[in-house]
Amino acid sequence: MDDQIKIVNRILKITLVLVIIIFIILAFTLKKLAAQETKVIKDLEQWTSIGLSKKINKHWKLSLDQEFRFTKDMSNFDVYFSDLGVDYNINKQFSLGANYRFYQNKNNDGIFKTQHRWSSDITYKEKIDRFTFAYRLRFQNKDEVFYTDNSDNNFYNLRNRLSINYNIKDFKFDPVFELETFRQIDDLNNSTLNKLRWTLGLEYSVKGIGDIKFFGRFDNELNQTYNKDTYILGVGYKFKF
Numbered sequence: 421m422d423d424q425i426k427i428v429n430r431i432l433k434i435t436l437v438l439v440i441i442i443f444i445i446l447a448f449t450l451k452k453l454a455a456q457e458t459k460v461i462k463d464l465e466q467w468t469s470i471g472l473s474k475k476i477n478k479h480w481k482l483s484l485d486q487e488f489r490f491t492k493d494m495s496n497f498d499v500y501f502s503d504l505g506v507d508y509n510i511n512k513q514f515s516l517g518a519n520y521r522f523y524q525n526k527n528n529d530g531i532f533k534t535q536h537r538w539s540s541d542i543t544y545k546e547k548i549d550r551f552t553f554a555y556r557l558r559f560q561n562k563d564e565v566f567y568t569d570n571s572d573n574n575f576y577n578l579r580n581r582l583s584i585n586y587n588i589k590d591f592k593f594d595p596v597f598e599l600e601t602f603r604q605i606d607d608l609n610n611s612t613l614n615k616l617r618w619t620l621g622l623e624y625s626v627k628g629i630g631d632i633k634f635f636g637r638f639d640n641e642l643n644q645t646y647n648k649d650t651y652i653l654g655v656g657y658k659f660k661f
Contacts, residue, residue: 460647466494467637467654471503473630474661481507485658494653498526517541523562537562552585576605585623593622596635616640621654630659 471485482505489499505519521537539560546553558579581600588594602615621635637652 466490469656471658550587556581
């Protein structure tokens with residue numbers, strides 16, 4: 421029985437690595453094709469977040485995050501939001517999550533406009549030596565009018581994120597790589613891959629204090645009239661207790 425479990429785990433690990441490789445190749449291909457077809461707008465942004473994470477027991481965890489974003493070459497304070505989340509660990513590999521986000525986004529008139537976002541996700545995580553591989557599938561809704569379908573800006577996204585974290589021996593910071601795709605769903609028969617997100621970062625965990633993360637991110641819009649390429653410098657801190 422133990423041998424069978426080991427074989428299954430090995431197959432899962434190999435499959436996960438292959439999926440990551442294929443995912444990255446497809447993302448590069450889509451980015452290249454999109455760059456050839458449409459005009460591109462570029463911007464530089466800065467994102468800062470601070471949060472709390474409370475472990476209730478071995479299964480349940482609550483989190484609260486606040487984030488601020490500066491756009492237009494980091495000169496304009498345009499976005500801030502509060503994010504409340506709950507996670508349930510099924511076992512060491514699988515977990516479920518749900519989030520609500522109260523979103524404030526400045527419009528063209530310089531006025532902050534309220535939006536609401538709901539999301540639910542499932543995450544699979546696997547450790548191989550000093551590597552940690554993770555895949556997250558997230559379904560999200562974002563609208564301007566609370567809990568109704570009357571908004572002109574009510575849309576749904578299906579997001580797939582792959583991440584690789586490596587623990588360097590005797591080094592305080594762990595490098596992390598993330599690749600995420602965004603697919604906007606208009607209805608059951610119509611969906612469009614509309615963004616790729618690439619992230620390189622460093623994470624530092626301090627027992628009793630929390631996690632600090634520095635990252636560089638590239639958001640690449642796809643299949644738009646004018647695609648936007650956004651370069652992001654970010655820092656985040658989360659206190660865990």
